Amino acid sequence: MTRSSSAVRESLCRADKPYSPGRRLLGRRLALFAAGALAAFAFAGKPAQAQEFPTRAITMVVPFAAGGPTDTVARLIAESMSKSLGQQVVVENVGGAGGTRGAGQVAKATPDGYTVLVHHIGQATSATLYRKLAYNVLTDFTEMGLITDVPMTMIAKKDFAPTSIPELIAYVKENKDKIVYGNAGVGSASHLCGMLFMSALDTQMTTVPYQGTGPAMNDLVGGQIDLMCDQTTNTTGQIKSGKVKAYGVTTPARVKSLPDLPTFDEAGLKGFEVAVWHGMYGPKGVPPEVVAKLNGALKAALQDPKVIARFADLGTEPVALDRATPEVHKAFVASEVAKWKPVIEKAGVFAD
Structure with a gap:
């Protein structure tokens, strides 16, 4: 059964009229929902940590x-x-x-x-x-x-013969086969410093790797090894107590905690810088x-x-x-x- 033309016209007229209060409220809710969804999507698009x-x-x-x-x-x-x-x-x-x-x-x-x-x-x-x-x-x-x-310091057992950096350089070159250099193990700071020192002098020394700085330092203090290069964090106390002989620091400037210790650069060994x-x-x-x-x-x-x-x-x-x-x-x-x-x-x- 078909609707009358007048019913159709009445329906169209209702469609053209402004929203009723109920329809307005529904429209607002839909708009708010859409806006919230868009904001959530944008927020989710950013990394959580940011x-x-x-x-x-x-x-x-x-x-x-x-x-x-x-x-x-x-x-x-x-x-x-x-x-x-x-x-x-x-x-x-x-x-x-x-x-x-x-x-x-x-x-x-x-x-x-x-x-x-x-x-x-x-x-x-x-x-x-x-x-x-x-x-x-x-x-x-x-x-x-x-x-x-952290600066490095070159230190030796107390009775090691050289008394200065120039003397140390000359002594190492002349007695490389007799000198035992200790380090804290392959890849350690003391290992790297030793490699750079030998490279700078174009010479080699007998190298003994230890399982850490502690054992190496103990043997240096005890005179079992001759020479070692390590961080000021590990050597400052030993130097100040007089348990080891110190030659110099490996940074361009002197270290505030060891002001009397010269740099290798000022002693003439250019390029030997490591921190x-x-x-x-x-x-x-x-x-x-x-x-x-x-x-x-x-x-x-x-x-x-x-x-x-x-x-x-x-x-x-x-x-x-x-x-x-x-x-x-x-x-x-x-x-x-x-x-x-x-x-x-x-x-x-x-x-x-």
Whole structure:
């Protein structure tokens, strides 16, 4: 049965009339729902970590055992960064394989900013030192800023014959087969310093690797080995107590905690410069907004009076803020890889 023409016209007229109050309310609700859905979609399109980072604790991996110099640096930084970020930065020690185990763990972590790495110069030297590295030093990390440069000191047993840097250089060249140089193990800072020293002199010494700085230092103090190069964090106390003979520092400027100790540069050995720098990293692909927040907290830590004072006790100081940037850090790592590659290859010392 068909509707009459008048009924049809009446229906059309109703359709052309303004909404009733009920229809208006329904329309508003639909509009609000649509707007909310669009906002939720846009919000969901952004990485969660970029919205309110951080919302939970951050893990700071140290690729060495607790109590060492890198662990000390990391814990000082972590404590200060926790205050700035409003969340705990928890240090986790993942030692083994010269620091490459912990670094590899961070390289494979989710790039959300909740896992970071604090590593020293070994981050750059591992690119050449290890034949089978599970990650690419230059492409598998997000650099977040340099932290500090720890100077190195060349020290010897108390009764070692040379009394100055020039005498030491001459003595090493003339007696290379009789000198025993100790280090804390392959890839350690003392190992790297020794390799660079021998490269600078174009000579070799008998090298004895130990399982850590402690045993090597004990044998040096006891006179079982002749020579060693290590961080001021490990040598300052021994030097001040007179248990070892100190020759010089390996940085361009003298160290404030050891002002009477000359630099190798001022003694005439140009190019022999090495410091155990530390930097902070995340996995590849951490969002720029998260990197910026972590870098800001790092810079605040480097200006923290407590951190500065404790670093001074360790014979070091925070880097200048213009070096604590992701861009400078990234370029610096690349330059260090290039610097150490020929030294390591010339020495012919590699690890699997």
